[in-house]
Amino acid sequence: MKRWRNVWRFLPLLSVIALALTGCGNEQLTAMLPKGEGAEMQFNLMMLSLYIMIGVFVVVALIYTVVLVRFRRRGESDNEIPEQTEGNVVLEILWTVVPIILLLILAVPTVMTTFALDEGTEKVPEGATVIKVTAHQYWWEFEYPDLEVKTSQDLYIPTGERVYFELVSKDVTHSFWVPTLGGKMDTNTATTNKMWLNAQEPGTYYGKCAELCGPSHALMDFKVIAQEKEDFEAWAEKMKEAGSQAASDQAAQGEEIFANSCIGCHAVGSDGGNTGPNLTNFGDREKVAGILDHTDQNIKDWISNPSEFKPGNNMPAFGDQLNDEELDALVVYLQGLKVEE
Numbered sequence: 001m002k003r004w005r006n007v008w009r010f011l012p013l014l015s016v017i018a019l020a021l022t023g024c025g026n027e028q029l030t031a032m033l034p035k036g037e038g039a040e041m042q043f044n045l046m047m048l049s050l051y052i053m054i055g056v057f058v059v060v061a062l063i064y065t066v067v068l069v070r071f072r073r074r075g076e077s078d079n080e081i082p083e084q085t086e087g088n089v090v091l092e093i094l095w096t097v098v099p100i101i102l103l104l105i106l107a108v109p110t111v112m113t114t115f116a117l118d119e120g121t122e123k124v125p126e127g128a129t130v131i132k133v134t135a136h137q138y139w140w141e142f143e144y145p146d147l148e149v150k151t152s153q154d155l156y157i158p159t160g161e162r163v164y165f166e167l168v169s170k171d172v173t174h175s176f177w178v179p180t181l182g183g184k185m186d187t188n189t190a191t192t193n194k195m196w197l198n199a200q201e202p203g204t205y206y207g208k209c210a211e212l213c214g215p216s217h218a219l220m221d222f223k224v225i226a227q228e229k230e231d232f233e234a235w236a237e238k239m240k241e242a243g244s245q246a247a248s249d250q251a252a253q254g255e256e257i258f259a260n261s262c263i264g265c266h267a268v269g270s271d272g273g274n275t276g277p278n279l280t281n282f283g284d285r286e287k288v289a290g291i292l293d294h295t296d297q298n299i300k301d302w303i304s305n306p307s308e309f310k311p312g313n314n315m316p317a318f319g320d321q322l323n324d325e326e327l328d329a330l331v332v333y334l335q336g337l338k339v340e341e
């Protein structure tokens with residue numbers, strides 16, 4: 001028993017360490033440093049409730065301390081039971097009305113923000129960019145119907161305007177979340193959910209799946225690449241024209257392997273299947289499969305045995321079917337699929 005009492009003494013220390021560690025994080029993946037209009041609105045709500053909670057905490061702690069000190073037992077003789085009171089009308093009113101006021105201060109902006117975040121999703125304003133998001137176990141498909149562009153994993157958006165999303169799922173419920181820009185929104189199979197994001201400055205932001213969807217749920221990452229409007233438009237133009245082109249003999253060999261083994265599931269440009277991620281701009285990607293550093297070796301390892309990195313994903317392992325030389329050629333071809341310089 002005594003041993004345990006000593007352990008408990010470390011509890012305050014552990015709490016302080018925990019408190020300090022909660023400050024650790026990724027600048028590209030945090031709701032606490034908002035870089036989007038929606039994230040800003042949500043951040044303000046969080047701060048409002050935080051200020052109210054701090055206020056309540058300070059008042060309660062103060063009363064607690066005063067009572068503790070003022071009414072403490074003073075020595076052996078101090079055994080009197082204090083005067084017993086009940087039903088103090090002023091106090092009763094006070095501790096009923098004050099919380100109601102605090103809840104109203106919280107509720108009114110929360111409801112207003114909730115409606116504001118939904119603004120325009122039913123009737124998208126003329127000329128706005130609309131993106132169809134389809135979640136798959138465990139990757140993201142992005143389609144720009146007006147621009148006739150389809151891509152995956154890296155979501156390109158223009159900055160300084162609201163971009164409207166229509167979200168669905170191909171298999172189970174996922175949730176589309178870009179904490180730094182705002183969100184999150186479930187993707188379902190039966191219904192289309194809608195939301196918008198508005199990135200204030202160019203940059204790369206990290207996205208996550210925020211709904212437990214299987215063994216690789218935590219690995220279902222994507223990136224948001226926010227660009228100035230003209231850069232975004234140039235990107236979309238290049239994506240529209242992009243297709244399969246091999247720049248060397250090795251790449252040509254890779255292209256042939258791709259056409260035999262991969263194209264059933266993966267499209268480049270508009271050619272190919274749709275059950276796996278579209279690879280039109282694979283060479284520009286931030287990550288391999290959303291999680292691995294974008295290196296030749298990682299691409300080879302991934303193709304050889306995808307389940308090692310993302311358990312439960314649908315891509316078959318090609319380690320037995322392709323030899324090292326073929327894998328190298330495939331990597332050269334895939335790395336050449338670029339639209340950006």
Ligand code: CUA
Nearest residue numbers: 174209213217
């Ligand atoms: Cu998809 Cu979690």
